[in-house]
Amino acid sequence: MYDFDKIIDRHATANIKYDLRSKFFGKDDVLPMWVADMDFETPDFIRDAVKERAKHPIYGYSFREDSYYKSIINWIYRRHNWDIVAEWIVYSPGIVPALNFSTLAYTIPGDKIIVQPPVYFPFFTAVTDHDRVLLNNKLLLSNGKYYIDFDDFEDKAKEASMFFLSSPHNPVGRVWTKDELTRLGEICVRNNVIIISDEIHNDLILPGFKHIPMASLSEDISDITITCVAPSKTFNIAGLATSSVIISNEILRRKFEKVVNNLHLSMGNLFGAVASQSGYTYGDSWVDLLMQYVSANFKIVEDALNITDGAIKLIPAEATYMAWLDFRGTGCDDEKIKEILINKAGLGLSAGPIFGDGGEGFQRINLAAPSSIVIVAMEKLLHAFNF
Numbered sequence: 399m400y401d402f403d404k405i406i407d408r409h410a411t412a413n414i415k416y417d418l419r420s421k422f423f424g425k426d427d428v429l430p431m432w433v434a435d436m437d438f439e440t441p442d443f444i445r446d447a448v449k450e451r452a453k454h455p456i457y458g459y460s461f462r463e464d465s466y467y468k469s470i471i472n473w474i475y476r477r478h479n480w481d482i483v484a485e486w487i488v489y490s491p492g493i494v495p496a497l498n499f500s501t502l503a504y505t506i507p508g509d510k511i512i513v514q515p516p517v518y519f520p521f522f523t524a525v526t527d528h529d530r531v532l533l534n535n536k537l538l539l540s541n542g543k544y545y546i547d548f549d550d551f552e553d554k555a556k557e558a559s560m561f562f563l564s565s566p567h568n569p570v571g572r573v574w575t576k577d578e579l580t581r582l583g584e585i586c587v588r589n590n591v592i593i594i595s596d597e598i599h600n601d602l603i604l605p606g607f608k609h610i611p612m613a614s615l616s617e618d619i620s621d622i623t624i625t626c627v628a629p630s631k632t633f634n635i636a637g638l639a640t641s642s643v644i645i646s647n648e649i650l651r652r653k654f655e656k657v658v659n660n661l662h663l664s665m666g667n668l669f670g671a672v673a674s675q676s677g678y679t680y681g682d683s684w685v686d687l688l689m690q691y692v693s694a695n696f697k698i699v700e701d702a703l704n705i706t707d708g709a710i711k712l713i714p715a716e717a718t719y720m721a722w723l724d725f726r727g728t729g730c731d732d733e734k735i736k737e738i739l740i741n742k743a744g745l746g747l748s749a750g751p752i753f754g755d756g757g758e759g760f761q762r763i764n765l766a767a768p769s770s771i772v773i774v775a776m777e778k779l780l781h782a783f784n785f
């Protein structure tokens with residue numbers, strides 16, 4: 399029904415992943431598997447909806463209609479069993495902006511904010527760019543799986559005002575369980591820590607796993623949780639700058655809205671709203687098929703790395719289309735790994751150290767690409783490391 403094998407030429411479309419390779423890798427000819435968007439077509443029902451709207455000759459000031467909110471509410475109920483209402487939904491141009499708005503809305507300079515590295519790097523700057531203080535609750539890696547250090551989290555929660563949660567977690571690929579989320583949530587409730595639950599990858603769940611929205615766990619937890627969701631990763635429309643922040647607590651919602659409104663960012667993007675509504679209305683089977691395809695790509699990587707006998711390992715993923723690869727068994731330091739990947743393998747990946755503490759010796763590779771490309775990437779990788 400959908401052709402995920404199709405290779406699409408993205409050159410010269412002003413896209414970061416391909417067109418800025420020289421800037422980030424010092425050369426143009428690396429196979430780009432870094433930026434977290436997909437090399438798959440945005441589904442036809444979204445493109446058709448955007449084209450239909452584009453036919454009207456005026457793209458003036460716009461607002462989001464009731465049907466836009468309905469599509470989000472229904473999707474979240476259908477896909478994630480969480481009942482929300484339109485009043486809780488606040489527009490944000492993106493989730494990284496939403497993290498920064500949260501810092502401005504709920505904390506003051508000097509306040510402490512918990513993050514769980516290795517984690518998506520804008521979590522750090524959403525703290526430090528505003529003169530707030532990072533508290534690193536480093537994830538624990540045991541037998542190829544990441545866990546939360548709850549004792550350390552509980553200690554840090556005593557002095558923190560806020561917590562940036564990545565759920566599912568980028569880059570380690572965990573879908574946090576109900577038990578893990580409940581423990582985190584309850585510690586935050588006890589210690590008055592506001593939870594910013596970045597659930598941008600909530601729809602990208604691999605077969606066999608189930609995402610649970612943090613705020614759906616209990617009223618107490620919902621009361622302190624700001625949930626960030628978006629159609630951008632789900633349907634490959636990050637360029638359309640349209641996301642949602644769900645806040646059931648009216649006081650917290652007003653504070654968040656004040657930041658967005660004071661910056662005059664609430665109007666949003668006309669085409670983003672059209673695309674979002676279409677995706678959330680028609681996208682169920684597309685996402686299911688997408689994640690089956692991505693799951694097969696993970697298998698390609700796992701099989702390929704088997705021959706390295708543990709020198710390069712795949713951390714088994716539960717969600718996202720990012721694979722987190724452990725190169726520590728190669729004996730190379732980060733500089734050397736990077737040098738081999740760029741210059742010998744010709745691969746453009748995301749270097750582990752940018753994800754903070756615990757990222758050393760790792761690399762993140764984006765598997766939202768046709769399988770033929772993933773196979774080529776694995777051949778290049780194995781050859782470059784002499785396997």
Ligand SMILES: Cc1ncc(COP(=O)(O)O)c(C=O)c1O
Binds near residue numbers: 598
């Ligand atoms: C955890 C996480 N949050 C946010 C983003 C990006 O959000 P946005 O592009 O909406 O600012 C990403 C993109 O990779 C991500 O992985």
